[in-house]
Amino acid sequence: MIHKHDLLIVGAGLAGLRAGVETSKYHDVAILSKLFPTRSHSGAAQGGIAAALGNEEHDTVEWHIFDSVKGSDYLGDQDAITMMCSEAPDAIYELEHMGVPFSRTKDGKIAQRQFGGHTKEVKDEQGNIKRLPVIRACYAADRTGHVLLHTLYEQCVKNNVRFYSEYFVLSLIIRDGVCRGLTAFNLRDGQIHTFHAKAVMFGTGGYGRAFRVTSNAYANSGDGVAIAFRAGIPLEDMEFVQFHPTGLYPLGILVTEGARGEGGYLKNRNGDRFMKEYAPTVMELAPRDMVTRSIQTEINEGRGIDGKDFVNLDLTHIGAAKLKERLPEITGFAKTYAGIDPVKQPIPILPTAHYSMGGIPVTLKGEVLADEKGNTVTGFYAAGECACVSVHGANRLGTNSLLDAVIHGRRTGKTLVEFLRTAELSPMPEDAEDNDKKIFADLYDTKKGENCDKIRVRLKEEMMNKCGVFRNEKDLNSMLDTIHELKSMYKNVAMMDKSKVFNTEMQEIFELRNLLEFSDAIVTGALARQECRGAHWRTDHPTRDDVNWLKHSIAFKTEKGIELKYKPVIITKYQPQERKY
Ligand SMILES: Cc1cc2nc3c(=O)[nH]c(=O)nc-3n(C[C@H](O)[C@H](O)[C@H](O)COP(=O)(O)OP(=O)(O)OC[C@H]3O[C@@H](n4cnc5c(N)ncnc54)[C@H](O)[C@@H]3O)c2cc1C
Numbered sequence: 001m002i003h004k005h006d007l008l009i010v011g012a013g014l015a016g017l018r019a020g021v022e023t024s025k026y027h028d029v030a031i032l033s034k035l036f037p038t039r040s041h042s043g044a045a046q047g048g049i050a051a052a053l054g055n056e057e058h059d060t061v062e063w064h065i066f067d068s069v070k071g072s073d074y075l076g077d078q079d080a081i082t083m084m085c086s087e088a089p090d091a092i093y094e095l096e097h098m099g100v101p102f103s104r105t106k107d108g109k110i111a112q113r114q115f116g117g118h119t120k121e122v123k124d125e126q127g128n129i130k131r132l133p134v135i136r137a138c139y140a141a142d143r144t145g146h147v148l149l150h151t152l153y154e155q156c157v158k159n160n161v162r163f164y165s166e167y168f169v170l171s172l173i174i175r176d177g178v179c180r181g182l183t184a185f186n187l188r189d190g191q192i193h194t195f196h197a198k199a200v201m202f203g204t205g206g207y208g209r210a211f212r213v214t215s216n217a218y219a220n221s222g223d224g225v226a227i228a229f230r231a232g233i234p235l236e237d238m239e240f241v242q243f244h245p246t247g248l249y250p251l252g253i254l255v256t257e258g259a260r261g262e263g264g265y266l267k268n269r270n271g272d273r274f275m276k277e278y279a280p281t282v283m284e285l286a287p288r289d290m291v292t293r294s295i296q297t298e299i300n301e302g303r304g305i306d307g308k309d310f311v312n313l314d315l316t317h318i319g320a321a322k323l324k325e326r327l328p329e330i331t332g333f334a335k336t337y338a339g340i341d342p343v344k345q346p347i348p349i350l351p352t353a354h355y356s357m358g359g360i361p362v363t364l365k366g367e368v369l370a371d372e373k374g375n376t377v378t379g380f381y382a383a384g385e386c387a388c389v390s391v392h393g394a395n396r397l398g399t400n401s402l403l404d405a406v407i408h409g410r411r412t413g414k415t416l417v418e419f420l421r422t423a424e425l426s427p428m429p430e431d432a433e434d435n436d437k438k439i440f441a442d443l444y445d446t447k448k449g450e451n452c453d454k455i456r457v458r459l460k461e462e463m464m465n466k467c468g469v470f471r472n473e474k475d476l477n478s479m480l481d482t483i484h485e486l487k488s489m490y491k492n493v494a495m496m497d498k499s500k501v502f503n504t505e506m507q508e509i510f511e512l513r514n515l516l517e518f519s520d521a522i523v524t525g526a527l528a529r530q531e532c533r534g535a536h537w538r539t540d541h542p543t544r545d546d547v548n549w550l551k552h553s554i555a556f557k558t559e560k561g562i563e564l565k566y567k568p569v570i571i572t573k574y575q576p577q578e579r580k581y
Contacts, residue, residue: 132282289535
């Protein structure tokens with residue numbers, strides 16, 4: 001079955017919907033999503049979205065830029081960061097006018113809270129400049145992503161966007177450097193459909209599901225990143241995976257950084273607020289990479305609670321009324337999943353795989369890059385967590401990613417409005433569906449073979465242990481061997497469920513193919529990068545090395561395996577300094 005639209009957006013998270021709002025005023029737009037739109041992971045975002053509004057105290061865009069550059073461990077491109085932080089206030093007011101129900105200050109302005117790594121400049125008594133936490137994250141209780149997602153979905157419905165929900169995208173169709181559309185299967189009846197369009201945009205989200213402990217939804221299997229990679233698109237900075245400091249023990253369900261923003265303490269088995277040893281000025285509000293390593297060090301050195309692999313997040317001094325008003329969701333999570341009442345007891349937490357800094361390389365306008373030299377792929381665009389602009393560099397600051405998704409969703413939307421005014425529909429190749437149809441037929445034919453769950457469980461377990469918070473050459477080499485072994489096992493994967501209707505086993509088999517694909521790029525990048533920068537920490541190369549490694553890695557899929565090339569970081573104003581808080 002063939003469908004035709006001007007524009008296909010894959011992904012109904014914040015990035016996809018924001019681009020949908022922008023483009024649907026002028027063009028015929030379809031949004032495909034493997035989930036019902038409002039179930040996208042953006043809806044799970046709790047803590048907030050950054051913008052230097054200065055509603056609670058004095059703040060400036062320049063401080064936001066500086067914090068994001070420093071937070072990125074100087075790997076973020078400064079032109080992109082400057083653009084994102086400068087456009088943030090306007091983008092927030094625009095969301096407010098669309099109807100987002102933000103929490104309010106006493107005088108009715110958008111309420112804000114503190115988040116790690118976001119700072120203001122203050123002078124101490126001697127006149128020296130210090131940087132202390134600033135109140136910058138706009139929020140709606142601890143349901144910020146939920147309200148943003150619902151508002152943008154309503155706007156898309158209002159603009160008559162055509163939604164194809166529960167369609168699982170399989171392949172991009174790119175011929176002669178021009179993107180012509182894609183193939184997808186409809187989960188409801190297992191049929192393959194071809195979508196033909198003048199342009200395709202990916203807003204397919206992140207890839208935390210490659211790790212055993214993760215805050216990410218089941219759907220975050222990095223499909224878009226892997227589909228692009230298979231279609232010949234390179235991937236940028238894949239080795240940078242953020243581990244959030246506070247996942248609820250043992251599964252890793254997120255406890256928002258907003259809990260520390262509201263004054264929460266981290267304590268080890270001795271009851272010490274151990275962050276004073278690692279980041280004396282900002283303590284619990286240091287950036288995520290640092291807090292995560294501090295927690296992992298406490299655990300590794302036996303100071304986890306009762307010697308186990310978790311520490312405590314203590315909110316008991318905050319009081320029941322404030323917790324109910326500001327953090328109702330995580331209070332509920334702690335009760336449901338850990339049997340803990342945060343009003344009376346500390347919450348057991350451990351680091352959890354959370355955010356993908358790397359992804360599909362794009363220009364500031366959302367055009368997908370074909371190589372490290374700046375050439376683009378005609379008709380293919382990406383925004384949000386699946387894309388790498390790069391505004392987060394080696395480590396993202398909390399609340400900068402909802403912002404990234406909204407800002408780049410909007411920018412990419414604007415680029416597409418112009419592109420579609422003159423773009424023509426390129427012919428669809430006749431064999432567009434052939435490869436996917438063959439894979440389908442083979443899966444329905446399998447009688448016995450490898451078990452999908454078994455491969456996935458092993459991948460996630462080993463990625464956590466060998467390519468997690470702390471990394472070294474021996475473990476990474478061993479991880480690469482595992483991935484190659486699992487990839488060859490995958491070739492014989494068997495599908496036992498032969499039904500056509502909502503065949504979730506089939507979906508999991510396709511997701512596993514994607515997990516294996518991009519995990520290879522993560523580990524290859526991590527092995528090559530012999531330094532510590534942001535979230536990438538090599539115990540065998542324990543310092544940042546600006547001479548050799550102040551550069552973005554670009555991974556290409558070739559016949560012989562993954563090949564790495566590099567491109568320079570764009571530095572406009574802030575020269576790299578030692579990163580202390
Ligand atoms: C628990 C949690 C809390 C967070 N809290 C915050 C926060 O407070 N502040 C902040 O700034 N950031 C936060 N983040 C990060 C932030 O939420 C995400 O980076 C951002 O929402 C990603 O938006 P997105 O539009 O790129 O992707 P998503 O919202 O993840 O959407 C991806 C979309 O792609 C679709 N899709 C994927 N693969 C396919 C396929 N094969 N076929 C069809 N459709 C597909 C999905 O159906 C979905 O609609 C949080 C993340 C998590 C996991």
